[in-house]
Amino acid sequence: MKILRPIIVLSLATLLVWVVFGLWPRSAEEDAGPAERGDANATAGKPAPAMTAAGEGEDLPPLPPKGIPIDQAAPLLAAHARAGHARAACRLALELLSCRFTLGQDGLRGLHSLSAERHAAQGNLEAAIRIDQQSMAVAESASACRRVEPALHEDAVSLLSQAARAGVPYAMYLYGTGEHYRYRDIGFAATPEFDQWRRSAPGMMLAARDAGIPEAAAFLARAYSQDVGLAYALFPDDQVQANAHWQLQSLLGSGATSGHFPFMFDRLDAAQERESIERARRWHKEAFASGVFHNLSSSDMPYFPGTHGSMASSDCQGPAPRTSVGTLRQAGD
Known part of the structure; x- marks a missing residue:
């Protein structure tokens, strides 16, 4: 007992130091910020209104x-x-x-x-x-x-x-490209924000196409045919979809369909070719009112204000929202 008493006293003293100086291990909930742990003080007051377009x-x-x-x-x-x-x-x-x-x-x-x-x-x-x-x-x-x-x-x-x-169409397009991650710090892919983007980006890009953003056609043509790019890897390889969006891009730029999509690795058979052109013409009529954008860039990369290039639709004011993003489709749909 005499031997144990100094050990017990020393242990209690060490414990007191840990508590006083904050060295005691904290739980994950304690280490989380207000948003992560649902801190009442962080959400006190009037809640933010629902965002609308x-x-x-x-x-x-x-x-x-x-x-x-x-x-x-x-x-x-x-x-x-x-x-x-x-x-x-x-x-x-x-x-x-x-x-x-x-x-x-x-x-x-x-x-x-x-x-x-x-x-x-x-x-x-x-x-x-x-x-x-x-x-x-x-x-x-x-x-x-x-x-x-x-x-x-x-x-x-x-x-x-x-x-x-x-439902702001240009925001859907820009968010879908993932270009906002181009200038991010290392480690961005380990964040909940990135995981949310990964799950919703393909549906956002399809919604942007259906809402009348012409640049979405160029992006989707490449996304369905290659994986060279962060967002492209989220789309399955689909040669019919790739050619359909290539033909849509051609219709938007010139009003006519085009020849073989240069980024495709395999040729389509006659039935697949017809199907892809039919899809392109349907999208052109339904989403773009059969319009032609003579200043449409062949690039699939977005341009930010004051940087370089121009876009046919780089404006948060238009076109008017036509698509609800409440039930986003998947890239394979």
């Missing part, structure tokens, strides 16, 4: 005009998004995702400066001036991006997801 809030000032710096537009766009207005959430998400690209480009300013100097030394002053002007414009946009509240930058993907689920 309807117009602007009657009790808020009008949405800021397009083209103004993001740091000036963000507070009002965020207020509209918090009020449940999906188009404002889409526009804010688009601007914030553009910031990721812009900040990355601004980090290459030194390389751009060297390129301008090389052109100037070669006597190509026009090219040197153009590079300098582009670099200055990127630096100005990057400065505006840095003035935006950091928490808003963290909400970019969540805002895009909310707008997509509310």
Whole structure:
């Protein structure tokens, strides 16, 4: 007993130190943040309204005009998004995702400066001036991006997801591409956010096609025929679907069907060829009113505002939602 008494005292003293200084192991629930453990304080007050693709809030000032710096537009766009207005959430998400690209480009300013100097030394002053002007414009946009509240930058993907689920067609398309993960930190695939995207992205892209987003055709043609890309791997290999979307892309760009899809590994037989063309013509009529988009890019990659290229439909204001995303189809449907 005399031998055990010092051991017991020492053990109790050690336990007291662990408790006082917070060294006692915490449960997973204790380590979770308010959102994970359902903290009442995190959800106190009026619940956020359901997000809809309807117009602007009657009790808020009008949405800021397009083209103004993001740091000036963000507070009002965020207020509209918090009020449940999906188009404002889409526009804010688009601007914030553009910031990721812009900040990355601004980090290459030194390389751009060297390129301008090389052109100037070669006597190509026009090219040197153009590079300098582009670099200055990127630096100005990057400065505006840095003035935006950091928490808003963290909400970019969540805002895009909310707008997509509310039925904003361009948000559905952009969310489906997964391009918002291009500038993410390492480890993004281990998050619940990514798992949610993985499950819903194919259905979102199909909904975007049915809602009249022409760029969805180019994306789906490649998604059904190859796996070179994050979102492409979520779609099964389906040569009929691939050719059908290739023919739809051709109809949207020129009004006529095209020849063999160059990304396909196997030729279709005559019956499969007819079936794919029939699908394309049906989609063209039902989702796009048989319209032709002469400025339609052949690329399947989305463009963010202020980066490069242009799209026929890169606008959160249109077209009007036609498809409910409550029951998204799967990629094999």
